[in-house]
Amino acid sequence: MATKDARFYYKGDRLKPLRALCQVARLGSVSRAAEALYLSQPAVTLQIKALEREHGVTLFERVGRRMSLTREGEQLYELARPLVEGIDGIDTEFRSRLRGMQGGALRVAAGSSTILYLLPDLVRAFSEQHPDVQLALENVTGKDGLALLRSDAVDLAVGSMLEVPNDLDYAPVHRYDPMLIMPLGHPLAEREPLALEDLSPHGLILPPKRLTTYRLVDLVFHQARVPYTVALEVGGWEVIKQYVAMGLGISIVTGICLREEDHQRLAVRNLSEWFPQRSYGVVVRKGRVLSPQARAFIDLLRPGLFERRGYDETGHSGR
Numbered sequence: 001m002a003t004k005d006a007r008f009y010y011k012g013d014r015l016k017p018l019r020a021l022c023q024v025a026r027l028g029s030v031s032r033a034a035e036a037l038y039l040s041q042p043a044v045t046l047q048i049k050a051l052e053r054e055h056g057v058t059l060f061e062r063v064g065r066r067m068s069l070t071r072e073g074e075q076l077y078e079l080a081r082p083l084v085e086g087i088d089g090i091d092t093e094f095r096s097r098l099r100g101m102q103g104g105a106l107r108v109a110a111g112s113s114t115i116l117y118l119l120p121d122l123v124r125a126f127s128e129q130h131p132d133v134q135l136a137l138e139n140v141t142g143k144d145g146l147a148l149l150r151s152d153a154v155d156l157a158v159g160s161m162l163e164v165p166n167d168l169d170y171a172p173v174h175r176y177d178p179m180l181i182m183p184l185g186h187p188l189a190e191r192e193p194l195a196l197e198d199l200s201p202h203g204l205i206l207p208p209k210r211l212t213t214y215r216l217v218d219l220v221f222h223q224a225r226v227p228y229t230v231a232l233e234v235g236g237w238e239v240i241k242q243y244v245a246m247g248l249g250i251s252i253v254t255g256i257c258l259r260e261e262d263h264q265r266l267a268v269r270n271l272s273e274w275f276p277q278r279s280y281g282v283v284v285r286k287g288r289v290l291s292p293q294a295r296a297f298i299d300l301l302r303p304g305l306f307e308r309r310g311y312d313e314t315g316h317s318g319r
Contacts, residue, residue, distance in 0.1 A: 203231025
């Protein structure tokens with residue numbers, strides 16, 4: 001005769017259904033969770049249903065094409081995530097502690113501007129201090145970079161964020177002023193005082209609309225009820241600077257992209273009176289166990305940042 005708990009046959013291994021819960025919650029899909037766990041979709045579905053029967057609640061609901069946690073599911077996920085990630089990370093963490101920084105790999109996601117202007121000195125210093133660590137930079141921006149973080153395809157990301165999702169932790173490190181760049185001798189270069197309305201007659205060269213810079217410029221002009229025109233959309237700060245120097249328009253850029261030699265071909269004015277600063281910093285997935293390599297990289301960006309963000313020695317965030 002079957003016992004009362006026979007239907008909860010997954011209770012023999014408490015970790016499996018909790019791991020399935022965490023993967024479905026993180027990836028939003030049973031099929032993607034099954035791929036990540038090297039299981040069949042029915043196996044993952046059975047594990048989720050076993051948890052739901054055991055606790056008498058519904059853990060997921062379908063929102064569009066995505067599986068989203070219910071309120072009860074969120075509570076169980078918050079309890080299960082550190083346990084699952086702690087167990088799953090034991091082997092990696094143990095090997096890392098045994099060998100210290102001798103070997104291993106570190107994958108960092110960053111956009112083109114971050115890789116070009118912010119990271120070169122950091123990458124050089126990290127490579128010199130840890131020559132046995134295989135460092136890979138994934139050149140991605142926006143949602144693509146966040147997707148890599150959420151799927152653990154990268155250890156961390158470095159870049160600029162205006163809005164921080166609840167499942168990520170963003171620690172700003174550097175801040176840069178917004179700058180107006182013009183060809184040398186441009187009439188706006190010497191105008192005093194300079195008003196936002198003075199930019200209206202001049203065509204702007206901006207990054208594509210899908211990028212944060214364009215949306216931010218558009219927001220500021222609309223909030224101030226000042227009209228503006230776009231002369232050209234083109235990607236990459238170096239290309240924009242070149243086209244501005246050629247006299248094809250003016251642009252509003254972040255100070256991170258300006259170098260000393262740029263002042264020989266461009267007129268530059270600070271626009272912080274109207275446009276906000278842009279911060280650049282470290283993005284990690286909450287709850288992820290950061291490797292010694294990742295912590296060393298973060299400390300090179302700003303010593304002590306790791307501790308100030310509330311992470312314990314295992315890399316878990318206590319916030």
